Amino acid sequence: MRVFGIATAADLLRLLLLPGFAWAAYRDIRTRRVSSSLWYPLLAIGALAFAIDAAAAFPFDDYAGRLFLVRAGFSLLFLIPFSFLAYRMAAFGGADMKALVVLAVAFPTTPQYVVPLWILPDVTWLHTVGFPAHPSALGVAAMSALTNAVLFGAGYIALLFASNVVAGRLSPAMFVGRWTAVDDLPEVHGQIIRVDGLRPVRGLDLDALRMYLRWRGTTLAAVRAAPDAHRDPASVGETHPPTDGAVHDGPRTDGGTGDVGPTDDTGGFEFPDAADDAVATEPESVTAGDASEPAGAEDPWAAERFLGDIEGSAYGTSPERLREGLERVTSEDALWVSPGLPFLVPLFGGLLLALTYGDALTVVLGALGLV
Template sequence: MFGVATGPDLLRLLAVPVFAWAAARDLRTRRVPNWTWYPLVAVGLIALLWDVLTIGDLTGVQRRLFAVQTVLSLGFVAPLGYFFWRIGGFGGADAKAIITLAVLFPVYPTYQVLGGTYPVYGASLGVFSFSILSNTVLVGLLYPAALAVRNLPQGTFTPAMFVGHPVSLRDVPTAYGRLLETPDGFTRSGLDIDALRMYLRWRGISFSALRADPQRYRGTVPVDANDPGDGSLGDGTIDEDGPVDPVDDDPWGAAAFLAEHSAYGTTPTELREGLSTLSESDRESIWITPGIPFIVPMLAGLVVALAFGDVMFAGLSAVGI
């Protein structure tokens, strides 16, 4: 159509603006609504049906290859997103984004732009959704190096500089990510700040109140606890510090809180260590890992795949593998 691409492949380009919007929202709020993916899945199914209706124009070998690539995309790449979500490797939005890509891009699209044909390099496997994922992984590998370069001017050399950055203690409640510190030092599995916001809302206190009188909260649980929400910034904090009951065997009331609320898999030990670290520190800043929302490198992987193709396969081919 229009001398650029087939109709189905033009439809598939709708993924770029939608993923760009989702990536921007994920960076800003760490939340992407579920409804984001439904229209794209519908577009993918329409494009796939359109391809099937025109498959008669292909040779027998091409038809069989199309069938194999489609089966691999829908039967391997899509379940891969679900699997990593189930084991906690991805968030729900990340898994839905991968499933959406598997439906949208089972085979390599072809675009004619300014006399050139894109993607430039096609992987021998030919499953385009897999090429997007492999590009995504490569983009993600650049993240630790970028963080280290960003942290070098501060002159602080620590393992945390490759996975995080320091933030002011007073800004912790409005940040996204995970603490990289405990009372014993560096950790990769510190308290999730979303879980911190949930805990503060559950107790009905502000972060400044926690730091001002940590002993009050270390040995008590609230009598009338609040709904903790989901830890997003939009929930705010209920600053209604009410009556408390003393508790001897549950520091910070961590077990009581987590018995009712999962808080993204946080354990009582992680919550206790995080609260102790934040309430006892007399420094102005603390290291956190902001992580990188997976949809951000996925957008980059998609754009690179559409323009160039599969970077990993190209690299392997260049060295004779």
Template sequence: MFTSSLGIASGPDLLRLLAVPVFAWAAYRDVRTRRVPNRTWLPLVAAGVLALAWDLLSFGSSGVGLEFLVRTVVSLGFVAPLGYVFWRIGGFGGADAKAIITLAVVFPVYPAYELLGGTYPVYAAPLGVFSFTILSNAVLAGLVYPLVLAVRNLPRAELTPAMFVGRPVRLEDVPREYGRLLESPEGFTRRGLDLDALRMYLRWRGIDFTDLRNDPDRYRGSIPADPNTPGDGSIDDGDDASGTDSPPVEPIEGDPWAADAFLADHAAYGTTPAELRAGLSVVSDSGRGSVWITPGIPFIFPILAGLLAALTFGDLLFWVLSTAGL
């Protein structure tokens, strides 16, 4: 391909670097709010399509390379659908899936950057599909995180499976956290209550977390007469409640905490009535001072790390396997 006037990279590869600030902003936004607007990805997808068209035109009369076409087809036909499939089965959030699909469009093949006498990325995998390299790097970065959590939790001298996937927080701080409970009344669980769903429930009832903690029996045995709109469960600058606590009436038969009534009208991120009841029992337990939760780190953060590692070092998995003689 043609290099730019700066002698650093081809025009399409320079255009692809727009992904770095966009993904950095998306990771920051996702960590802080767990919400990444859809409009984040559309301009980057457009830039990727433009870069791909530019690449095709830059081949000129020499013809389009077969390897380039094959790698592009693999990126668009395998990596992009992979993000969608993992979202459908619950492995990724919606923003994570869109990020992977975007990467498949922006980085179908390895870019090349000349800087400080070196060429980057340094290590290219034989497959040559750069979006797959980014994804494999992201998975490796995600695998490191449980070890970091375990090391941080060791000084607390609590040996529990939760120490590899979460951290303890004071119960009064739960409404200001993102993530998922790692505890149920029976003990450790990976399917604890989503804290977004907890905030939605509180707003639906028109109460704050202190109300729930101070008088759990009232809310375990009643249903609100005039429920409020629960919102999307995001953390805002106001109280947990988005309305006023209406006088409770008799509960629906066999519906503790009015979980069925709440979830009949609000999906709450796939929460089941059993998960909601178990989570409410945990956070309303007066004998608890703290609870284990997942850190709630979205996968976009490891994707950003994988992207930066891929642009500089290259394919970490390929390097590890090559170093080990595999």
């Protein structure tokens, strides 16, 4: 039964999840960190909506009841294992996995909303419109949200490639990377890329770089100003908590004094002019083991000490990868960075699209004559 003629009680409950997903998307953009505590109330709301629908369909002895079981079974028995598998294979982050689990529980079917658009002056009739406009044949909104998110992600990659081509930044890394000023790295998420022949290879994670700088109690500007001094492991004095390397967590590592991030629309990115670009390659400066290192430097940059001193592995960073990354950020002015994709952003957009329009993938495949 529809409440106020708009939607069922379960479908209205599901709307309460949208602010939570919007907040998660915002945090994913800003810090790539989403607290686990966010997902528990969202899961509870989704489970309540699921229970209301299941009670309405019970005892599942008619067509509508059996259809509910099929759709709920697909959502729970496919999407939840898929999310865990993607997480185990490092295709998803922990927050991405939890978000998809919430979606699978909360949206095993496609909600239906009837929204009034206007009332004529004489109040003789009410014009309404139904959402989603083009629901998928499968009828599982969680799956529509996921496929929509995949389309958004593919569009992001295409835009990244196109922006590099237009700017004249031609390199094997242009498919996955942004040409980024080193001075901007403290406010950037992702991994440094080096080009190995025709193959882009991911290097130091920038979260690990921030962890290292916070552990040393220094800034990227200071390290760039005196790399030889910082390369000497004896230069490490009192160490500090490394935090988890989030951009806005802990002391800033760019020499700033505030904890407020960039406010410009580019999120802190400022690319050099194309005429000044040079494809990032292996640095020609001093590398680990060179004779020009300080005498007795058995652990250049104190990389092994850092990784042994902290809890965990600093995002899988090895001493060699950390040293290579430090050599590059101290010898180059700009380099390629793989920014990754904050997946909660396209997932939130995919959910909104699923609730208003429907399954965009079906429409695209239909336009291509594939379905």
